[in-house]
Amino acid sequence: MTDTHLAGTAGTAAPDSRPYRWRWAVLAVILAAEIMDLLDSTIVNLAATPIARDLGGGASTVQWVVGAYTLAFAVALVIGGRLGDKFGRKNLFVLGAAGFTVASLICATAQEPTVLIVARAVQGLLGAVLIPQGFGIMKQVFPPQDLGKAFASFGPVIGLSAIAGPLLGGVLVDADLFGLGWRIIFLINVPIGIATVIAAVVLIPRSDRRPELRFDPLGLVLFAAAALLLIYPLIEGHELGWPWWTYASMAVALILFGVFAWHERHSAAPLIEPTLLTNRSYVGGLGLILLGFAAMIGFSLVFNVYAQAALGYSPLTTAFAGCAYAVGMALAAGLGSAALVPRFGRRVLVLGYAVMALGALGMVATVRLTGLTAHPWQFLPAGFVFGVGGGLAIVPVFSVILAGVQDHEVGSASGLLNAVQQLGGTIGVAVSGTLFFQLLPSRGPVDAMQITTLVAAAFLIGCLGLVRLLPRRARPE
Template structure:
């Protein structure tokens, strides 16, 4: 990898100070930022410690070509502005994560003002997540070709503009389109920041730098829903829910300014091209599956919706065929020769499908069924986020090094039992359920989620060779986001399908049991995972 410096006054400094970036595995040995984020966002919801959403996502296609650091480079000075680069990447991450978590809280208020069907409400959430997942597959490698700083700036500018457009949306269609743009541009921005960090930080500091993501992302996950409630209830300037998008504008300007002034340009010589046909096929297959899942219910499941879902199967098969024959595959086909890795994809899909569906239904039920204000609904999510902050270090630092896969499985069990606790709480208190009634169960749902997030990626990646770990991690992150989009579509559809007959309480209880069943499936599939993370790769 070659690096050059664009920031004023730093011409040539990075070439002199820095050598090729450390391999993705080196970054993961410290703390995988993807895991940090994952720990805070399930399908971009709080708790997605795979979240990861992002060191792995950074590598989603960009790891090819990253070189190891040589011994001589250890003695060269580090890039002068590396900590400001870290701050800039953190600002971008906060903007992206907070935006993803606060929309759940704002969804009922948005629908009250803009109108639209329940499927439009689902698209406000699933459109973002699906676009982010597809974008992760493409834009990591694109950064190798055109420059990571350039793409980071493009993504940050685009994300900021899309946020402003969300804030002025006057129809559900405009808001959904702007949300899709946010997802795509977030996928342009996020991977580049992590790749640049791996280029500017020396090996002895990279772990410390990535470790910053855990507390910052955890705090963002806790603050996001509460911030949404505060902004909506405050109704400053009569903006209401629109302020949750407009707040991204000044944050985005800070990220853009930091990138333009302090970020170096990073490219990979000889980087492989982008398989445009593969990207189109996976996008088509995903749309064939998710579109009818969201739209079919309110149209009473017409024949075309069934045919589209059936057609998604050969579309995904065609994508797999294309990848096996492409010289520049979007996803390395050799990854699927590992039973443990394939099992890991199954665990991630079912786990985040269940969790994203649960968080959607929980936020809708507290506001529409229990008539909580947006602020009160945001506060009801705090125990869940705090539980993640407790469970992740408990599992990553204490249990996973000793128990390996069993620590992850224990987390799924804790989460499943806690979800049953949510069901019993709703059954016992009905529409009189208070925040305090929900605290014990939601706290342990979060603890269980954190226990899963921390070791999940490392354990799955133990089934993959070191040289393929970067690409494999990127695929895991994209699948996590895809699972979240499916969860919003499937469990959201079940919730709204049940409303006419069961009212909000019955629909919420049934949807919760569906999530419980999916967690049980995730637990069963987890028995096929490697017994523990590879030695020297502690769980995050």
Template sequence: MSQATVGEAGTVPPSVAEPQPYRWRWLALAVILAEEVMDLLDALVTNLAGPAIRADLGGSASLIQWLGAGYTLAMAIGLITGGRLGDLYGRRRMFLVGVAGFTVASALCALSVSPGMLVASRVAQGLFGAVLLPQGLGIIKEVFPPRELAAAFGAFGPVMGISAVGGPILAGWLVDADLWGTGWRAIFLINLPLGLLALLGALRFLPESRPAPASRLDLPGVGLVALGAVLLVYPLVQGREQGWPGWMYGMLVAAVAVFAYFARYEVRRQRAARDPLVVPTLFRRRAFTGGLVAGLAFFTALTGFSLVFSLYLQLGLGYSPLEAGLAGVPQALGMVAAFVIAGAGLARRFGRTLIHTGLVVVLAGVGGMLLTLRLAGPEVTPLAAGTGAARGRIRDGPGDVPVLRHRALRSGAGRDRLGLRHSHRRPATRRRAGGGSARHGLLRPTAGRRRRLRGPGHALGGGGAARGHRRRRVPAAQAGARRGTGTALTNGWGRHRSPHP
């Protein structure tokens, strides 16, 4: 063998051993990041725009919960099979279907004329997002050589961090600015240029991918998960508003029965050597199961708190959407900083101890925020609401928790199940996000108790609307929406009383 093909040490030269990487891989990464930003923005903005949406379209107090729960639950259910669709029909093709459908669904959200149409459009957004998101990760692994994968995935951190900080501010500004009379509809219209650019970029820069040998879709399993999720979430959102009739308790019992049957069905499917939707044997590993349970509690509380806090700022303290968005900036900055710190070495050095430390910091931050609201009362400023009394630390802990939780899931799943671990983790996170919004609907006080409530929770029952006029002029329709939506929020405490009984 000549030295033209063999190096001095007897190894194959890099030009022969490694194929030439895809030419447009970095532009392909930019396209993928654009769709990730679209998803992140749509998961955040409805918390800020919810009061304005209800003031315009009407609907019950549960509308704001459905705007978040419908989107996240639809995406969670769809993500379970979204990756397999890419394997069956090609990732580029499914990426194009997903981004086109997501853009059209965003346009339907902006054109909605009723609460039902808007919620249905949000569900469509979630389903198309579930087709879209898994393809990006698969394409990255296809077009980047191993030596560049770390740099490619490392780009997600800064981009998503900037989006998490700037997204709520942009959404608040768009609602307040009321450009060309669009109001809250602008938060969905902004997806149209982003989606169009992503679609054109995908057509030009994403490579064709041949369908890979893949298992068949477990459609009965998907149907069982969807049925169980609807039976569980609907009573949690609508129960208090409808007076908890007996049939809603029956739905909760039926949800437990459906999920139990789903577990048995998946076990039988695996024993029959057929590909299950969820691999039951993974749950025998303590690290994997512990990571899922910890994430369930963590993200349920985090997403529910974000919804309640955003509505309290607007409905209780009379903040504009822009002011509410600015008040959330310290949270986003704290989480980004904690992600960077945890990923830079603390996670490897302290291991799972960092989870416990992070959760203690979370509790300290929540306590500090409540103390700030207690001391400042209704005169609290956006800056104080966002940073006062350890408020800036509230998400330093959460930044650590997901990093360590993902490591626990990875170690529990094992290398032979990494793909399945990813297919379980992201949908589970989405279901927790939707469930967090839904379960906080259970915290609405009864009519009798509302007469005795004080502080943040009580301000949302009617007095908050009156105080809203202190900061800015509030249309009568929006003030009425405040009075109704306020009953959906938690009982708070403070020193100020509402003038309404």
């Protein structure tokens, strides 16, 4: 039997068929795409301040450089997986990787903030096309006995990327290679992206298409419009002086989210399973994901701005000051997911969010005690505690939420959770960034940082209440 034949039947072959020959090479291609996405998001968070300083623009530029990507990613992720089912996962993977690479090149050569922000949004759209295909491709090429090993490789890769990303970004920006400054952080995606596209074309087998699948364009438009009408005034309101339309826009956004939920329950081809919206524990899980990621991503952005703009740290020093968070999360993630969650269920999440809140309060104390003379190492203890809490709560939270849905709802439920995760990060960037920059002129950087971090702690305390709505045990799968 030839490899060509195997490529066309991978995942549906007869029991005596050999596994797809190049499955481990395919896994490497998928992991390369994941690394490209993860490095891009973590490094850009660190480099937002130098970018705004170089290209010009106010506080909103800092927020949009990060938020445009996550907002576009959240919207497109709602249909990203289904596009692969309809048009073929390999085709969408190649399209997403190629488009992401081109958008990265545009980011690297941008000469004004508007071009960069639009290119970041395009990156997000294409990232949402690219990333969901990887899991379907893995299920296609790996036999059941190898699938667990393949999925297990994601943990170390994601953890290492979370730790190495900011440090690599700090080194690259500080080194100012070839006089490129922050532009190098986008250019590194280009060779990775080109190699990923070539390898995907050669190695990934074709998958069956389902042209009969229908989409719900009105549902997508409602979700996208609601998200944009909420985020835009939150980011732009401070610089515009909060005119009346910013409040009206946010009010309309909330109404549109309600209309979206109603529409999905009555649509002939809903984007999400309508029964999920009446599932109390699942809806509570959506709120939990939204608040948790808003706290985490919002705090991360503001910390990077505070360290560079107020304390005068270089990008590399800023990365060192914040690295304990990534280390703590990586260390706790394996313990929380592998050992504690199967035994203690949602109680691990309670512990995790409580420890995160404690870490945030520790950061408030650190900022208060050290002021504008803080040394980078003084942020390490609170950052480590914050990261440990994140590893215990953020990493296993999906498995606990999904324990409350039916088997046929898992795909739709996990897709919406991922979209809300990205939307939560965007809201965190908008709320925390706007609050920090709003307070900065009147209260100074120290007070602004303390108050913004207290808001993040409040979000995490709110998560503690929502955890009680979740199932007691995690989903075994």
